[in-house]
Amino acid sequence: MKIGILGAGGMADALGTQWIRAGHEVTVSGRDPERARARAESMNAQVGRPGARSGSWAEAAASGEVVMVGVREAGLDDVLAAAGPALRGKPIIDVTNGAAPDRYDVTRPLARRIADLTGGHVVKAFNLCHVDVWRMTPPVFGGRPLAVPLCGDDARALDLVRGLVRDLGCTPLDGGGLDRAVQLEATAAFMIGLWFGGADAQAILPPLASSGAHEPA
Template sequence: MRIGILGAGGMADALGTQWHRAGHEVMISGRDAEKTAALAARMTGAAKVQEREVLAGTFAEAAAFGDVVMAAVLEAGLTDVLAAAGTALRGKPLIDVTNVHPDAYDPTRPIAGAAADLTGAHVVKAFNLCHVDVWRMTPPVFDGRPLAVPLCGDDPAALELVRRLVADLGCTPLDGGGLARATLLEATAAFVIGLWFAGADAQAILTPKEHAGA
């Protein structure tokens, strides 16, 4: 699979390196061409795949390159980056991993829904519940249980591609419902990240499945 990544930060590095290692072709993109190229070279070395390299390009080039595209930029710059990516995103699977600061999230302004409206892409909300370092783990397994990754989206083909990418990380994809429910996933991230910021163990708020009722 060809994966275009809009962004050249931690999420692009962590997820892009894992997917490159898993056999996919990856292009990252950023505003600073020199820094983006340097990150692509580091990702190539970290993945230890000698026969091909992680590529670096512009936002428009990465959008055109990918069979699936991931938006991995700060929420404040997301609109500008999606505009720079251009019309290549229309009708294409677009993974949205974006969060905002817990105190700033507004459920009346869903991020994933706005991305879909701006681009005409088949947006899938995913990978937004974990710190970037979790995505560097090979694989992310806790107490013998692979990490589960909820997905929210409307397009079956886009969801299937993202499920494959989740599985390539050694994680378990979970059906979280349609794109309208991505607002709940974004709000969940804002809530639990706020707990983590406060020093709480956010995972402790949920009981094991056998204690979840009939």
């Protein structure tokens, strides 16, 4: 599958390189064309074969069967405008988080903003972990593969992203519709705040067996 990536930072490197290893082709874009080109070359070097190239925002958007948005919140609107109409109706993976966890605004969810600005089928995913987690092959903790919640409304987009989650060796989880992405973003803001404070945020949740009685899924 061809994947366009808006952004040439750590998330582009970590996720994009893993997807190249899984056999996909990636187009990386960024504000600095030379940095984007260097990022693509670095990804190819890590994998040991060509699978990444660089391009403009619009070229990355047009090239991908699915497009990942991995840019900072401050530049989000400008980047999506530069990516252009190719994003309309396309599956879009939103991996973004707010600029600062203590200032996350639940009235302005990023996933909904991306959907409104692009007309694409947005799936919120991959925003709960530090970039180094996505460099693990695979991300396994205590013998248990990492689970990745997905929030989105479009069945085809969700199916494509589930496959990309599995390509990392992770387990996709149904997190509900795109309206629930705000909860996923708020969860990230809360957990990141705990991690920044030196707390083991994972320790705040009990295992499933101790979470009470539930109806079968």
